[in-house]
Amino acid sequence: MIAWLDANLVSILNGVAFGLLLFTLAVGLSLIFGMMDVLNLSHGALYLVGAYAAYRVVGEAGGSLGAFLLALGVAGVLGLAAGALLAGITQPLARRGHLHQALLTLGVALVVADLLSALFGDEVHSVAAPAGLRGSVRVLGHGYPAYRLFVIGVGLVLAALVYLLVERSRAGAVIRATVADRDMVQAIGVDTRKVLVGVFAFGTLLATCGGVLGGPILGAQPGLDDTVLILGLVIVVIGGLGSVKGAFFGALLIGQIQVLGVTLLPEYASFLLFGTMALILTLRPAGLAGTAARTAAPGSSG
Amino acid sequence: MSAATGPLLEARGLRSGYRGSMVVDGIDLDVGEGGLVAILGRNGVGKTTLISTIMGLVRPYSGSVRLAGRELAGARPDAIARAGVGLVPQGRRVFAPLSVEENLRIAVRRGRAGRWTVERVYELLPQLAERRSHRGDQLSGGEQQMLAIGRALLGNPRLLLLDEPSDGLAPAAVRGVEQVITGLRAEGLAVLLVEQNLRVAFALADEIVVMQKGRIVHRSGTTEFRRSPDIARRFLGVA
Amino acid sequence: MGRQMRVGRLRPRWILALAGLAAATMTVAACGGSAVRGGGGGGGDQETVKLGVLLPLSGVYAPLGEDMQQGLRLYIDEHGGKLGGRRVELVTADEGEGPQTAVPAAKKLIQQDRVVAVTGVVSSAVALGVRDLFTESKIPLVISNAGADEITGEASSDYLWRTSFANTEPNAAFGPYVADQVKGGGVYVIAADYAAGKEAMGGFKETFEAAGGKVADERYTPFGETQDFQPYLNAIQRSGAEAVYCFYAGAEAVAFVKQYEEFGLADELPLYSAGFLTEGGALDAQGDAALGIRTSLNYAPDLDNPANERFRAAYQNRFEEEPTTYAVASYDAAAVLDQALTSIDGDVTGEQIAAALGEVGEVDSPRGTWRFSETHNPVQKYYLREVRKQGAGFTNATVRELEG
Known part of the structure; x- marks a missing residue:
């Protein structure tokens, strides 16, 4: 057992790093889908916007920590703006149903991907880890990239912040109330349009900043938008819609599947991801953290 | 504003419904400052739709709704709430996944101090204070009703819309609701009450309005109404 | 397969339009040039040959496609817009990411644009997918990347040639x-x-x-x-x-x-x-x-031979980057077509080009000299x-x- 742990420690750690990176991506997707009822298929393209922002600001050869933070800032502003815009264009379609909104965001995704391709070319680009986080450190006798440890730290902090924001803050309570009963939230004087724009902007901010964070690991290249979107969707489905906890554990699970699963069952590497999703959907159709009902039965007995 | 002389709520020629149907069909209705008007009527005559229309949750086809002289018809519900209308809806509609505390805190309007605070609501409704960390869907019907009232009060309304507050509650809980409403009236709050329970309506209202097929077919003072049981029999089918 | 999920892309159309424009300007430039020089080249009046270019303009292979286009363009421009004394009109079609886009594109080149030869092709699946189409249409395909051994092995054909390598x-x-x-x-x-x-x-x-x-x-x-x-x-x-x-x-x-x-x-x-x-x-x-x-x-930018010295300088000068093996293979595809066309008198058909390709001897390439094998694969150094x-x-x- 100890020997096994020792041999796979780096893989397990790496699964955590990969999982937490996926969490930043999936939680925004999950919030927008679960809470605002919009399946935002442009989420992957927005991740790619962040990745290219990192490529442009930080570069391939190596930049300072300041450049990395600047890239995060640029990506954050782009993410907020994109989210507000997406909220604005999807809201008028709300009455036409999910499919119309999803198709609209798919259109946005294609346009964004093509613009990126026109701006940055179709070459594969990498992003250097910020100075001080390059190279590898020893973790219990094994070499491990310092930047990935940084991603683990950022991911954990982010998970805690998002959890506190959604589950413990007043803004989070307004969001959860809006999911449960939008009319009633309006009737207590809250402009739910602002809530929608806010959640959308926050979700897309997480996508673009996730792109910066993931830059040094996954690079920036055409097609990456689809890859991360699919991983994000799998996590959202596994975790349960609109649940921060679900996205967190779903992302960690997928991280381990992608890394440890591949280590232990290399022959099945291609099937592990969707196999896991199918298995979980069979056992728990609402996802890991899925709840059966969100609204109280009106006038439950007293 | 010319509100000083007119009634607090003034609805004129109000028509509304869902997808073109006419559920509220030309309503004129006044509620004076500090007054309590009870709307009676059988199921399906448009009482709740009228309340929803005043709140802005259903858009009126035509007509006007003024609060202290200010036109509200066609405004968004949140704007109407901020103008001074509070809603305690049919079925309470407390936010199930939120705790009692959260249900109240999100109703506090930021940047505008008013008479009502979460602490004052807990003073008025002590049973909520005991359950502040419970989820909305873990409360009894009576507690949910108190929560819905407290939530509406936190918007510091001038007019409270109360839709069937006694519905489905145990007699003791109904008396509790009555007491709270009586207390609020004493503070000068105007109330528009929809109620099926005649005893409750009679105990609280100073004016009774009867609706039938989307229109007001009778209105009178409560004492006058109680003195003519044939009216109740004719429109409500009760003695 | 995440990257194949994309439903449709706008960019190929822009690029096609741009490529068309570029081809048009190139033809015009070639006209002007020959007018000044008073009709150089061999074959009497100004003949034009239509050459098809089948390259990925979109998708994961697009960067290779770009290098290959650059190599091809460099050769043709170095030779006054002509191959074998004939003005060249390039018709570009999008290979995409596989046969589903490439086969219709190849059909269009052959049947609608009536090109006499086609060059390009990154993907081996595409090369094998269009093999019969080219063989039956008697139009030579000079492959400048796709490396499946089969292409110049069991699936070899009189009309398939390769200037790159076998995997x-x-x-x-x-x-x-x-x-x-x-x-x-x-x-x-x-x-x-x-x-x-x-x-x-x-x-x-x-x-x-x-x-x-x-x-x-x-x-x-x-x-x-x-x-x-x-x-x-x-x-x-x-x-x-x-x-x-x-x-x-x-x-x-x-x-x-x-x-x-x-x-x-x-x-x-x-x-x-x-x-x-x-x-x-x-x-x-x-x-x-x-x-x-x-x-x-088969190539490195610093190879020490006169052809590479010229090629590398011209390539760097024009595209501001080091040439790649992809660019060299396309450059050489133009070179062998140049040689083949030179040996043809009068009207040009696909059949004649294919036959003439068989007569191409040593190719003086930036990678060093090479020649076609029996099955049309380059015999070259690594x-x-x-x-x-x-x-x-x-x-x-x-x-x-x-x-x-």
Whole structure:
């Protein structure tokens, strides 16, 4: 057992790093889908916007920590703006149903991907880890990239912040109330349009900043938008819609599947991801953290 | 504003419904400052739709709704709430996944101090204070009703819309609701009450309005109404 | 397969429009040039030949397509917009990511645009998918990348020619060298799980084992969907191998090389591969992580021969980057078509070009001279290259020629 742990420690750690990176991506997707009822298929393209922002600001050869933070800032502003815009264009379609909104965001995704391709070319680009986080450190006798440890730290902090924001803050309570009963939230004087724009902007901010964070690991290249979107969707489905906890554990699970699963069952590497999703959907159709009902039965007995 | 002389709520020629149907069909209705008007009527005559229309949750086809002289018809519900209308809806509609505390805190309007605070609501409704960390869907019907009232009060309304507050509650809980409403009236709050329970309506209202097929077919003072049981029999089918 | 999910793209249309525009200006420029010079070239009046170009303008292979277009354009422009004394009109069509886009595009080139020959093709699946179409239409296809052995093996045809390489070759050329370097230690063999990866590994193992090399273990990773190679790298570290031989290209090459360094393997186990691993844009993205990697390929920018000296200077001057093997193969495709067309008198047909290609002798290429084999594959040298710093960037520097 100890020997096994020792041999796979780096893989397990790496699964955590990969999982937490996926969490930043999936939680925004999950919030927008679960809470605002919009399946935002442009989420992957927005991740790619962040990745290219990192490529442009930080570069391939190596930049300072300041450049990395600047890239995060640029990506954050782009993410907020994109989210507000997406909220604005999807809201008028709300009455036409999910499919119309999803198709609209798919259109946005294609346009964004093509613009990126026109701006940055179709070459594969990498992003250097910020100075001080390059190279590898020893973790219990094994070499491990310092930047990935940084991603683990950022991911954990982010998970805690998002959890506190959604589950413990007043803004989070307004969001959860809006999911449960939008009319009633309006009737207590809250402009739910602002809530929608806010959640959308926050979700897309997480996508673009996730792109910066993931830059040094996954690079920036055409097609990456689809890859991360699919991983994000799998996590959202596994975790349960609109649940921060679900996205967190779903992302960690997928991280381990992608890394440890591949280590232990290399022959099945291609099937592990969707196999896991199918298995979980069979056992728990609402996802890991899925709840059966969100609204109280009106006038439950007293 | 010319509100000083007119009634607090003034609805004129109000028509509304869902997808073109006419559920509220030309309503004129006044509620004076500090007054309590009870709307009676059988199921399906448009009482709740009228309340929803005043709140802005259903858009009126035509007509006007003024609060202290200010036109509200066609405004968004949140704007109407901020103008001074509070809603305690049919079925309470407390936010199930939120705790009692959260249900109240999100109703506090930021940047505008008013008479009502979460602490004052807990003073008025002590049973909520005991359950502040419970989820909305873990409360009894009576507690949910108190929560819905407290939530509406936190918007510091001038007019409270109360839709069937006694519905489905145990007699003791109904008396509790009555007491709270009586207390609020004493503070000068105007109330528009929809109620099926005649005893409750009679105990609280100073004016009774009867609706039938989307229109007001009778209105009178409560004492006058109680003195003519044939009216109740004719429109409500009760003695 | 995430990257194949894209439903439709706008960009190919823009590029097609631009390419069309570029072709038009080129023809105009050629006209002007010949007017000034008073109609040089051989064949009397100004004949025009229509040449089809089938390259990926969109999708994962687009960067290769760009290099290939550059090589082709450079050759034609260097020759006054003419091949074999005839003005050339290029008609470009999008190969996309596979036969589903490429086959209709090839049909259009042949049937609608009525080109006399086609060059390009990155994907082997496409090359094999259009083989019968070209053979039956009697239009020669001069392939300037697609490397499946079959194309110039069992599936060879009078109308299929190739100026690039067969997948096994750069790897087979490398086997004896790697065996000599590791001196009996095991080599871990890892490649992307698709036809080219399998062919490459087959080519390597055959000559490597024949030269006394030992394969420690062998692993194929899911093609196009592996972002994180750490689990595989972990397995390599635990295998006790003394070196690694891999086959990756494009995005996977970048991820593999970067992670190979990040997880500390670069310091312990030398990495060998066919040169696609560090070719072109991939090397820029790999940066420092690629330093010291030794690869085998038919071209390196610093090859010492007069043709390459001219070619490299012109290429750098015009496109502001180092030429790649992809650009050279396309440059040479234009060169062999030039030779073939020169030998034809009067009207040109696909059949005549195919026959004339068979008569093309030594090609004086930037990669050194080569000639077509019986099955239309280049008979060429392979070079040992090493990634070194060059100014602010990196380059594949020639170490020496590899003995076949």
